[in-house]
Amino acid sequence: MTSILIKNAQSVGADDTLICQDILIIDDMITAVATNIKETVDRVIDANGALVTPGLVDVHVHFREPGFAYKETVATGSKAAARGGFTTVLAMPNLDPVPDNLENFQMIKANNDANSLVHLKQYAAISTALTTEEVSDIDALAKAGAVAFTNDGKGVQTAATMLMAMKAAAKVKRPLVAHVEDNSLINGGVMNLGEKSKELQLPGMDPLGESSQLARDLVLAKASGVHYHVAHLSTKSSVELVRLAKLQGVNVTAEVSPHHLLLDETYITADNAYFKMNPPLRTPADRTAVIAGLLDGTIDMVATDHAPHSTAEKEGSFIGAAFGITGIETSFQLLYTHLVKPGIATLTQLLDWMVVKPQQAFGLHGAQAVVAGQPADLALFDIRHAHKITADEFASKGVNTPFIGATIYGQTILTMVDGQIVYEA
Incomplete structure (x- = not known):
């Protein structure tokens, strides 16, 4: 069994408000979403106020x-x-x-x-x-x-x-x-x-x-x-x-x-x-x-x-x-x-x-919200800090985009599939 606790993430609540929450993931599932979760886990990730969304x-x-x-x-x-x-x-x-x-x-x-x-x-x-x-x-x-x-x-x-x-x-x-x-x-x-x-x-x-x-x-x-x-x-x-x-x-x-x-x-x-x-x-x-x-x-x-x-x-x-x-x-x-x-x-x-x-x-079966009981497919985005897109940062082999040089918000910090971290900035 593997366990990860994401602390201090912001999720989208009613009326598009952002709510600070912790997310507990055990194996491939979200098992708890609440404020200030205290749990002994394999790894703690401090989201530092990043936006958490379903994948x-x-x-x-x-x-x-x-x-x-x-x-x-x-x-x-x-x-x-x-x-x-x-x-x-x-x-x-x-x-x-x-x-x-x-x-x-x-x-x-x-x-x-x-x-x-x-x-x-x-x-x-x-x-x-x-x-x-x-x-x-x-x-x-x-x-x-x-x-x-x-x-x-x-x-x-x-x-x-x-x-x-x-x-x-x-x-x-x-x-x-x-x-x-x-x-x-x-x-x-x-x-x-x-x-x-x-x-x-x-x-x-x-x-x-x-x-x-x-x-x-x-x-x-x-x-x-x-x-x-x-x-x-x-x-x-x-x-x-x-x-x-x-x-x-x-x-x-x-x-x-x-x-x-x-x-x-x-x-x-x-x-x-x-x-x-x-x-x-x-x-x-x-x-x-x-x-x-x-x-x-x-x-x-x-x-x-x-x-x-x-x-x-x-x-x-x-x-x-x-x-x-x-x-x-x-x-x-x-x-x-x-x-x-x-x-x-x-x-x-x-x-x-x-x-x-x-x-x-x-007809896909995946997480549609960051709530307990959903698969641990999720992403963290930094929506507070600006980032300039550069040609040398892509994971894709292709860099064919006219958006190189654009300034954006929302850089991905972390992506998780079935509870496994598949990308981390």
Whole structure:
């Protein structure tokens, strides 16, 4: 039996007030939360007034293994997750080999289980190789432990394929997660189509590529009864479509990434590929709409879309560079700094978006509050002192983020999974 006592932590109480409490952890469970706990334990940790929260949950990460270990591995990705305060993550299937059959899925899952510091759930592919019209054996993959199904990185181009996959996912009661992108409207674009793409003389991706395929999918989702989840929603039109679909009783949830909440295309002042991502940064009006959608519940949760790349893949122009930015080590910190500190959102709301809603939507069983009887998956954050993000501090192999140099509050001090410390500053 191992025991840890965390002293002088601040937890979020009613009305978003902070309450100073001690937390007693025995083995993998929180056994007591109270003021001034006196107990003989193996280790005492003085939190010095740091914020304690349930471990964060990220339903959208790219850990790149197998196939692209030069970008990230399960070991480095999960270490980065722990450093960000995350204790549960869901890994995308754009790997080599793709988890589109039982053999590939089982091999990938075994590697995840052997090498992850955090709870790591694996997506399986909607269709073979993420690009064909042949729907994967969704029943067999669900039985093998697939948390949900997605072709992330690729939109499903054919309505018949999508409908067939939705019906199969509904049957096994797993979410179907869509990267919504109609290839016929992308036209080799590398950023959002609009004034900024014209100014920089870069090919633009029509935002209709997102909203038009989303509209199709919402109609199919209503017909099939599937739990349909929209990945990295980014446009005002998409927010409006999801809002309307929810009013019509469609079983739809949606996520937004921190970069679409905090940045828009006006931040791109030069041809700098660190700002290249898919979906691309949109207009200020789109950014205002996704913030409003998150605040009013149209968008259910925040997911990082952590997408590490090698330095060589992000150097130079938008043209030729890889899409994507890292985010799992900075997302809570950036959102606390830019949404909670200025009073746009409350800490309770932020934890709802980063802990509670992801668990509810994906049927995950983890701590939703720091209370006795919950699993000891938790994180401590320093919300009082400023910290400057530097390129040399990341646990991830990827440093491809435009937020390097930003000043944030909420640096992770400690992360615990099943009562074991997996990160300590």
